[in-house]
Each structure stands twice: as structure tokens, then as C-alpha cells.
Amino acid sequence: MKAFSSSDDQPRLRADDFRLLRDLVNDHAGLHFDDGSLYLFERRLGERVAALELGGFDEYYKYLRFNARGKAEIEESIERLTTKETYFFRQEYQLRSFANELLPRLAEANRDSGQLTVWSAGCSTGEEAYTVAILIARSGLFQGWNVRVVGSDISRRNVATARRGTYRAASFRTTPPEIRREYFVEEPEGVRVVERIRAMCHFGQLNLLDRTRAALVGRADAVFCRNVLIYFDMRSRKKVIDNLYDRLTPGGFLMLGHSESLLNVSTAFELVHLSEDLVYRKPLAARRWDGSSP
Ligand SMILES: C[S@@+](CC[C@H](N)C(=O)[O-])C[C@H]1O[C@@H](n2cnc3c(N)ncnc32)[C@H](O)[C@@H]1O
Structure with missing residues (x-):
């Protein structure tokens, strides 16, 4: 089943898929996301689901885990989820x-x-x-x-x-x-x-x-x-x-x-x-x- 909403064609992220993705990101990079971050994942990773022509976030998770390009894609997802804010002479x-x-x-x-x-x-x-x-x-x-x-x-x-x-x-x-x-x-x-x-x-x-x-x-x-x-x-x-x-x-x-x-x-x-x-x-x-x- 395609997990896309009819209104904007953005893939929808279900709570159980969110938890799997969140744990994968945590294992790889140490980043911690609370339950309120579901929409952040949906927004920032939704484009990747579409770009890879996957049926939804459940397939995206499988891609990250088992595809030969999965490791590179984990890096891509982390690029999208990290906060990069910085400037010269901070603090x-x-x-x-x-x-x-x-x-x-x-x-x-x-x-x-x-x-x-x-x-x-x-x-x-x-x-x-x-x-x-x-x-x-x-x-x-x-x-x-x-x-x-x-x-x-x-x-x-x-x-x-x-x-x-x-x-x-x-x-x-x-x-x-x-x-x-x-x-x-x-x-x-x-x-x-x-x-x-x-x-x-x-x-x-x-x-x-x-x-x-x-x-x-x-x-x-x-x-x-x-x-x-x-x-x-x-x-x-x-x-x-x-x-x-x-x-x-x-x-x-x-x-x-x-x-x-x-x-x-x-x-x-x-x-x-x-x-x-x-x-x-x-x-x-x-x-x-x-x-x-x-
Ligand atoms: C908010 S920036 C901080 C930049 C700078 N240290 C400062 O204080 O302005 C946080 C950085 O940590 C990086 N980061 C997050 N997880 C990391 C990890 N597991 N290993 C190395 N860098 C990581 C992010 O990519 C991001 O560039």
C-alpha cells in the first residue's frame, strides 16, 4: 500500500516506522529524537522516499537496512536530520x-x-x-x-x-x-x-x-x-x-x-x-x- 496522502503527495510517516528510523539513526550517529520529532523526519526524509521511488517509509527503512546503497543513504538521512548551526567566534x-x-x-x-x-x-x-x-x-x-x-x-x-x-x-x-x-x-x-x-x-x-x-x-x-x-x-x-x-x-x-x-x-x-x-x-x-x- 502506498503511504502517501492524497492532498500533497508527501509520504506519511507512521509512528512504528518513525521509531524504527529513529533507532537506526541513533545507533549510527548517537542522535536522539523524541516522539515529537515524527514530523521532522516526515518532512526531511520524505523527499528521499520520493527520490528513490519507494512506496513509503516502511520501504525506506528496509532500503537503509538491507540495500547495497543503504549505508550511503543513512549518511544522506543524517545530513538532513542534523543541526548545522555555527558561526565564527561563537561563545x-x-x-x-x-x-x-x-x-x-x-x-x-x-x-x-x-x-x-x-x-x-x-x-x-x-x-x-x-x-x-x-x-x-x-x-x-x-x-x-x-x-x-x-x-x-x-x-x-x-x-x-x-x-x-x-x-x-x-x-x-x-x-x-x-x-x-x-x-x-x-x-x-x-x-x-x-x-x-x-x-x-x-x-x-x-x-x-x-x-x-x-x-x-x-x-x-x-x-x-x-x-x-x-x-x-x-x-x-x-x-x-x-x-x-x-x-x-x-x-x-x-x-x-x-x-x-x-x-x-x-x-x-x-x-x-x-x-x-x-x-x-x-x-x-x-x-x-x-x-x-x-
Ligand atoms: C550545531 S553543530 C555545532 C558546530 C560547532 N561545534 C559550534 O558549536 O558552532 C553540530 C554538528 O555536529 C555534527 N554531528 C552530529 N552527530 C555527529 C557524530 N556522530 N559525529 C560527528 N559529528 C556529528 C553535525 O553534523 C553538526 O555539524
């Missing part, structure tokens, strides 16, 4: 604390190695990673160092946009004018990050639940994972935090979004009070909380 008070209080500590701690890696985990279209690179460059503390800013996101489209490094006005809603003048150039397609900042940044597609692929990031001295975990269920948050913990160097810092915390997620981190913010730190004598070595 400015936290960035000030990072620049004024954490970068000097990292410069001191890593003086011998001359290496610094900061990871923007769930970077969306790249604004957060470029912001971090600009702060590092402006600090003047890392000249001649091997500095890497790694940006990763589950969405291939976001990663492609990040690599392009060209943005529209909405990305600059809280960018100080002097920064915009110094680190961006106007081009016909939009406003582009200058080359010396782009050269510090490396972007890749990564599902934060995937521990094996996360290891490709290497060791990070600081991780920004902001406005990502709010969309996850508790089990997936724990998994992601576990992965980020593994990637951090002992003494390394974790920055979350303003409405996010590790309460009920992990006790493995220390809380660090900065003048304008609270951040988390992997203890210097870090052991995994299950008692084994890191």
Missing part, C-alpha cells in the same frame, strides 16, 4: 578564556616539543576550527611551532564547505571587525579565510562514535566539542566523551557548549575554573576510569 567568553588563560599554559607545557594540536570535534562547516586557528595565530606564542587545528564532522557536505573556507554574512554575526579585516578576503563567491590560517587547518569526515577512526586524529592538547552532545542520548554521550578522553594528552583541555556538562556522563575529568568559564581537563596522571592505563 566569545569561552574563546577569551581559551586565548588568555589556556594557550599560555599549553605554550609552556609543550615548549620542548614545539607542537600543538587542537581538535574541533563536530566542527560543522568549519567556522569553529578557523576561529581557533586565528586565536592561536594572534597569540603570537606558537611562531615556528608545528601547529595543527583538526576539524571533523559526520557530514561530508559540512567538511567540503569547511575545506573550501568561503563564507556568507551569517557566519560573521559575532566576528570583531578588525579580525574580519585581517583574516578574511572578499572573493566573488564569498568571504574567504586567508591562506596562512587555512594552512593551519585540516578537515576530515568522522563519526565521533567511531573510536578506531577517531584515533586517526592523533593526540590533541585541547578539544572543542561544542553544541554536539546536546543532540545525543546519554549512552552515546558517554561513548563520545570516552573517545575524546583517549585522544587528549594528559593535562589537555576539553571545551563544551554553554548548555553542556559532563554531569552524569564522566567523572574522569577535572574541572578547571577560569576567569570567565569552566572547562574540563584530563588529569596529568591520567588513568582510565575503569582502572586501566590510558
Whole structure:
């Protein structure tokens, strides 16, 4: 039976199919959707049911599970269901604390190695990673160092946009004018990050639940994972935090979004009070909380 309404030819999503799709998305990406999200799924995935010429959402579910192209289609559905909202210099008070209080500590701690890696985990279209690179460059503390800013996101489209490094006005809603003048150039397609900042940044597609692929990031001295975990269920948050913990160097810092915390997620981190913010730190004598070595 074709599950399409007669009025607008949009496929209708039944509650039991919604629950199956929701669980599949949750298993794959960690995203949590409550019962009120049925219409969001119907709107955002309905076009895919039509594009694949399927009879309804029940067939779409089977396609995702069993078709040879199912895995690619799960990625497509996640592209459509994630919130990509981001902009340069988001949560400015936290960035000030990072620049004024954490970068000097990292410069001191890593003086011998001359290496610094900061990871923007769930970077969306790249604004957060470029912001971090600009702060590092402006600090003047890392000249001649091997500095890497790694940006990763589950969405291939976001990663492609990040690599392009060209943005529209909405990305600059809280960018100080002097920064915009110094680190961006106007081009016909939009406003582009200058080359010396782009050269510090490396972007890749990564599902934060995937521990094996996360290891490709290497060791990070600081991780920004902001406005990502709010969309996850508790089990997936724990998994992601576990992965980020593994990637951090002992003494390394974790920055979350303003409405996010590790309460009920992990006790493995220390809380660090900065003048304008609270951040988390992997203890210097870090052991995994299950008692084994890191
Ligand atoms: C709201 S944006 C946050 C962007 C940026 N961190 C910020 O605070 O402005 C959330 C991003 O998390 C990504 N995301 C969602 N689930 C993910 C997963 N399992 N692995 C990696 N990234 C994920 C989404 O694609 C989206 O780009």
C-alpha cells in the first residue's frame, strides 16, 4: 500500500516506522529524537522516499537496512536530520578564556616539543576550527611551532564547505571587525579565510562514535566539542566523551557548549575554573576510569 496522502503527495510517516528510523539513526550517529520529532523526519526524509521511488517509509527503512546503497543513504538521512548551526567566534567568553588563560599554559607545557594540536570535534562547516586557528595565530606564542587545528564532522557536505573556507554574512554575526579585516578576503563567491590560517587547518569526515577512526586524529592538547552532545542520548554521550578522553594528552583541555556538562556522563575529568568559564581537563596522571592505563 502506498503511504502517501492524497492532498500533497508527501509520504506519511507512521509512528512504528518513525521509531524504527529513529533507532537506526541513533545507533549510527548517537542522535536522539523524541516522539515529537515524527514530523521532522516526515518532512526531511520524505523527499528521499520520493527520490528513490519507494512506496513509503516502511520501504525506506528496509532500503537503509538491507540495500547495497543503504549505508550511503543513512549518511544522506543524517545530513538532513542534523543541526548545522555555527558561526565564527561563537561563545566569545569561552574563546577569551581559551586565548588568555589556556594557550599560555599549553605554550609552556609543550615548549620542548614545539607542537600543538587542537581538535574541533563536530566542527560543522568549519567556522569553529578557523576561529581557533586565528586565536592561536594572534597569540603570537606558537611562531615556528608545528601547529595543527583538526576539524571533523559526520557530514561530508559540512567538511567540503569547511575545506573550501568561503563564507556568507551569517557566519560573521559575532566576528570583531578588525579580525574580519585581517583574516578574511572578499572573493566573488564569498568571504574567504586567508591562506596562512587555512594552512593551519585540516578537515576530515568522522563519526565521533567511531573510536578506531577517531584515533586517526592523533593526540590533541585541547578539544572543542561544542553544541554536539546536546543532540545525543546519554549512552552515546558517554561513548563520545570516552573517545575524546583517549585522544587528549594528559593535562589537555576539553571545551563544551554553554548548555553542556559532563554531569552524569564522566567523572574522569577535572574541572578547571577560569576567569570567565569552566572547562574540563584530563588529569596529568591520567588513568582510565575503569582502572586501566590510558
Ligand atoms: C550545531 S553543530 C555545532 C558546530 C560547532 N561545534 C559550534 O558549536 O558552532 C553540530 C554538528 O555536529 C555534527 N554531528 C552530529 N552527530 C555527529 C557524530 N556522530 N559525529 C560527528 N559529528 C556529528 C553535525 O553534523 C553538526 O555539524
